[in-house]
Amino acid sequence: MKKYKQEPEISETQTFRSEDHEVRELKKRIRILEDRGSQYASNDYQRLLQEHDFQVSMSRRGNCYDNACMESFHSLIKKECIYLNRFRTRKEAKQAIFEYIECFYNRKRSHSAFGYVSPCEFEAAYYDNQRKVTA
DSSP states (O other): OEEEEEOSSOOSSOSEEEEEEEOOOOSSOOEEEEOSOHHHHSHHHHHHHHHTTOEEEEOOTTOTTTTHHHHHHHHHHIIIIITTOOOSSHHHHHHHHHHIIIIIITTTOOBGGGTSBOHHHHHHHHHHHHHHHHO
16 A cells, blocks of 8 residues: 655645555555545545545535544644644644654544543554454
8 A cells, every 4th residue: 555645735636646655554444534625526536545445434515523533633733733833834834743643643642532542552452452352
């Protein structure tokens, strides 16, 4: 599977670009949660997701609860990272957002949906339990 990153300028025809980075193989399909923006609804983008076997979840028109988890994440990243900084360059902003997600949000921040442990702790416990079940 290839890793994708967002292009600097969002266009309808090319939202993500392959970087040819190897990532671990997942046992389940990756689920993409999206709003109804034109760049996400475009045929090219939807075809790209299908080619890589992503499961797409697009909110229904007028239903604000479909993407509640992503809306919550966006609210948190804005309050805990973006609004606290004044970025001089796009590169600086991308680095700060990456560090927030990879170094804090996934590894240290507790999540109520996971019993108040971090996503990394939850995932490690899940796979540890899976190994015990299959052993």
